[in-house]
Every structure is written in C-alpha cells, then in structure tokens.
Amino acid sequence: MAQRTTEIIVGLFMIAGLAALLVLALQVSGLSPSSAESTYTVYADFNDTGGLTPRGRVSMAGVTVGTIESIALNKETFQARVTMSIRSDVDNIPADSSAVIRTSGLLGEQYIDISIGGDMESLQAGDSFYSTQSAMNLERLISNFASGR
Amino acid sequence: MIDRIASLGRLGLDIVTSFGRSGQFLAGVLAGVPRPVTGFPLLIKQLYSVGVLSLAIVVVSGLFIGMVLGLQGYTILSDYGSEAAIGQMIALTLVRELGPVVTALLFAGRAGSALTAEIGLMKATEQLSSMEMMGVDPLRRVIAPRLWAGFIAMPVLAVIFSVVGIWGGMLVGVDWLGVFEGSFWGNMQSSVDFVDDVMNGVIKSVVFGFVCAWIAVYQGYDCVPTSAGISSATTKTVVYSSLAVLGLDFVLTAVMFGDF
Numbered sequence: 001m002a003q004r005t006t007e008i009i010v011g012l013f014m015i016a017g018l019a020a021l022l023v024l025a026l027q028v029s030g031l032s033p034s035s036a037e038s039t040y041t042v043y044a045d046f047n048d049t050g051g052l053t054p055r056g057r058v059s060m061a062g063v064t065v066g067t068i069e070s071i072a073l074n075k076e077t078f079q080a081r082v083t084m085s086i087r088s089d090v091d092n093i094p095a096d097s098s099a100v101i102r103t104s105g106l107l108g109e110q111y112i113d114i115s116i117g118g119d120m121e122s123l124q125a126g127d128s129f130y131s132t133q134s135a136m137n138l139e140r141l142i143s144n145f146a147s148g149r
Numbered sequence: 150m151i152d153r154i155a156s157l158g159r160l161g162l163d164i165v166t167s168f169g170r171s172g173q174f175l176a177g178v179l180a181g182v183p184r185p186v187t188g189f190p191l192l193i194k195q196l197y198s199v200g201v202l203s204l205a206i207v208v209v210s211g212l213f214i215g216m217v218l219g220l221q222g223y224t225i226l227s228d229y230g231s232e233a234a235i236g237q238m239i240a241l242t243l244v245r246e247l248g249p250v251v252t253a254l255l256f257a258g259r260a261g262s263a264l265t266a267e268i269g270l271m272k273a274t275e276q277l278s279s280m281e282m283m284g285v286d287p288l289r290r291v292i293a294p295r296l297w298a299g300f301i302a303m304p305v306l307a308v309i310f311s312v313v314g315i316w317g318g319m320l321v322g323v324d325w326l327g328v329f330e331g332s333f334w335g336n337m338q339s340s341v342d343f344v345d346d347v348m349n350g351v352i353k354s355v356v357f358g359f360v361c362a363w364i365a366v367y368q369g370y371d372c373v374p375t376s377a378g379i380s381s382a383t384t385k386t387v388v389y390s391s392l393a394v395l396g397l398d399f400v401l402t403a404v405m406f407g408d409f
Binding site (some may be wrong): 003006007009010013014016017020021023024025027028029030055057109 | 190193194196197200201204240244302304305306308309311312315334337338339340341342343346347351
C-alpha cells in the first residue's frame with residue numbers, strides 16, 4: 001500500500017480515538033466546557049450524614065447548584081461537617097435556609113437539598129447553614145416505631 | 150535429591166536472567182527512540198498494522214460486550230425497579246474495567262502474537278543479524294517502532310471500545326428494552342467523573358499497551374530461532390500478556406479506585 005494511504009488511514013484512526021475520548025468526556029461523564037466556573041464554599045453540620053459521599057450533588061428545587069467537597073468529623077460537637085461548593089451565580093440563598101439530606105429514588109445516591117428560607121440576607125462564602133436535617137435512617141425509624149417512642 | 154534442588158535453582162536463575170534481559174532490552178529500545186524524520190514512516194506503518202487492523206475486532210467485541218451488559222444489567226436491575234441506573238452501570242463497567250482490560254486481551258491476541266511471530270521469523274531467517282552486519286541497529290529499526298506503535302495504539306483502541314460498548318448498551322437498553330433515554334444519560338453523567346473514571350481508564354490502557362507491546366517484541370527478539378521456538382514464543386506472548394494485564398489491572402484498580 002502506498003505510504004500516503006497508510007498515513008491517511010492512521011491519521012483517521014488517531015482522529016477516531018480523539019473523537020471517542022471527546023464523546024467520553026462530553027456525553028458520558030457530562031463534562032461541560034464551563035464546569036470550571038467559580039464557586040464559593042459554605043458549610044453545614046449534620047448529626048448523621050448517612051451515605052452521603054464527596055462529589056455528591058447539592059441541589060435547590062431539584063436543580064443542581066453545587067457539589068459536596070468533603071465530609072469531616074467536628075471533634076468538639078461530634079457532628080459531621082460537610083463542605084459544599086456552590087456556583088457563584090447562585091448567590092442569593094436566604095441565610096435561614098436549611099440543608100436537608102435526601103435520597104434520590106428508593107436506592108439512589110444521597111444528596112443535599114437546600115430548603116429555601118425567607119430571610120432577606122443571603123449566605124456568604126464561609127457561612128454555615130443555621131438548621132440542618134440529617135439523613136433518614138430507616139433502621140432507626142423502625143426501631144423507634146417498634147419500641148413505641 | 151540434589152539434582153532436584155539444582156534444577157529448581159536453574160529455574161530460578163533462568164527466570165531472573167530473562168527478567169534482566171528483558172529489562173536491558175527495554176532500555177536498549179527506549180534509548181533508540183525512532184528518529185523524528187526517518188523513523189516516522191516506520192512508526193506509521195506499525196501503527197497501521199497494530200492499531201488500524203485491530204480496529205475491527207475491537208469494535209465488534211465492544212459492541213457485543215456493551216449489548217450483553219445492557220441485557221444482563223436490565224435483568225438484574227429491573228428486579229429492584231431501578232432500570233434507569235443501567236446507563237451508569239454500563240458506563241462505569243466499560244470505562245473503568247472492561248474497556249482497558251478486554252481491549253488489552255484482544256490486543257495481545259490480535260497484535261501481540263503477530264508482532265512476536267514477525268520478529269521471531271526475522272530472527273530465524275537471520276534478517277536481524279544481517280541488519281547488524283549492514284550497520285543498521287535492529288532495535289532502532291525493527292523493535293522500537295513496534296513498541297511505540299503498541300504503546301500509542303492501545304489507549305486509542307480502548308477508548309473506542311468503551312464508546313462503542315456504551316452505544317451497544319444504549320441500543321439494547323433504550324431502543325430495545327425501553328429504558329427512558331433521559332435517565333439513561335442523566336444517571337450516567339451524574340456518576341461518571343471525567344478525571345476519576347475516564348482518565349484513570351486511559352492510564353490503565355496506556356500501562357497495558359506498554360506491557361503487551363514489551364512482552365510481544367521481547368518474546369520475538371529472544372525466541373529460539375526455529376519453528377518450534379517461534380510457536381512457543383507466540384504462545385508465551387499471549388499467555389504472559391494476558392496474565393500481566395489481569396494482574397496489573399487488580400493492582401491499578403486497588404490504587405485508583407480502592408478507598409485506602
């Protein structure tokens with residue numbers, strides 16, 4: 001085969017590889033070109049984070065507005081401190097909003113839902129949520145029910 | 150008794166020597182990077198025979214593996230009423246594990262064995278030694294382009310495998326079994342991370358490509374130059390490559406995805 005034909009076919013092969021990587025990036029992992037947008041950090045203290053994991057989503061009214069950065073134990077209060085980064089364009093979360101851990105679907109992953117409060121002031125970077133609601137623990141719920149409390 | 154111990158010792162020495170020789174060989178090949186201008190056509194030719202010609206088997210296997218994943222995943226997940234998670238399952242399985250591993254196994258069978266047989270026959274017909282007589286370094290002229298071609302072609306093939314597999318899974322899951330397309334892609338996109346999943350898969354396939362190509366060219370270069378020697382070298386290439394890929398896959402998975 002002529003050298004030129006081989007070169008063209010190999011070039012097409014490499015392009016196919018790059019295109020496949022692009023598909024994996026954009027379509028499969030949902031990487032959008034604007035994903036490196038600026039964010040700000042807020043905190044929330046939970047009694048029980050259940051199965052919450054880093055990289056999970058933070059949503060408001062079902063719309064994803066940020067991600068969970070890290071979960072660590074606060075040794076003084078024995079609560080879990082969750083660090084979240086929220087998109088900068090969502091800068092008007094009322095200061096008395098509460099962070100609630102919910103489960104998507106029956107078996108889905110857990111995420112943080114922000115229930116909107118009514119305060120005129122909004123959360124600033126570095127603030128903590130005033131009220132939180134921990135993950136629903138089915139076992140505890142059943143044992144409470146069974147023991148009649 | 151003493152003979153037994155001696156043969157055991159000889160076996161150990163043989164293994165250590167062959168590791169040493171293959172390391173030396175690799176150092177020699179890597180030192181002989183194909184020259185930018187004169188080496189480039191050689192590399193292109195090898196990329197064609199190693200990469201492009203492996204494309205058919207990779208695409209077909211990827212399609213069928215994706216379709217089987219879709220079918221099996223649907224059967225299992227529908228027991229729990231969460232068929233929508235099928236996209237996530239297919240994508241993570243393919244991108245993290247099956248893409249790099251199955252491509253490497255196919256690559257070892259399709260391209261690695263051919264490389265070994267080709268180089269082994271060159272050695273048996275004394276083409277390699279006549280090259281040396283002419284002052285051409287066979288490591289640079291014959292071995293290096295093949296090693297680099299395997300190294301470059303493998304990640305490309307693995308990525309194509311994953312994409313075709315996901316498409317096959319979508320054909321079965323969405324078009325045939327009727328999973329809602331939005332939740333198929335949505336679940337997938339929310340669970341697959343580009344750096345943690347896709348790039349780690351690519352790193353895996355780079356490692357596998359390197360190992361497979363190294364084993365293939367070393368076995369060819371080091372074979373006993375007879376027809377029986379070439380056939381046993383070809384067998385060894387496939388067996389060693391497969392074992393190395395599976396073993397390394399465990400190590401890489403433990404390092405990349407294990408939580409410790």
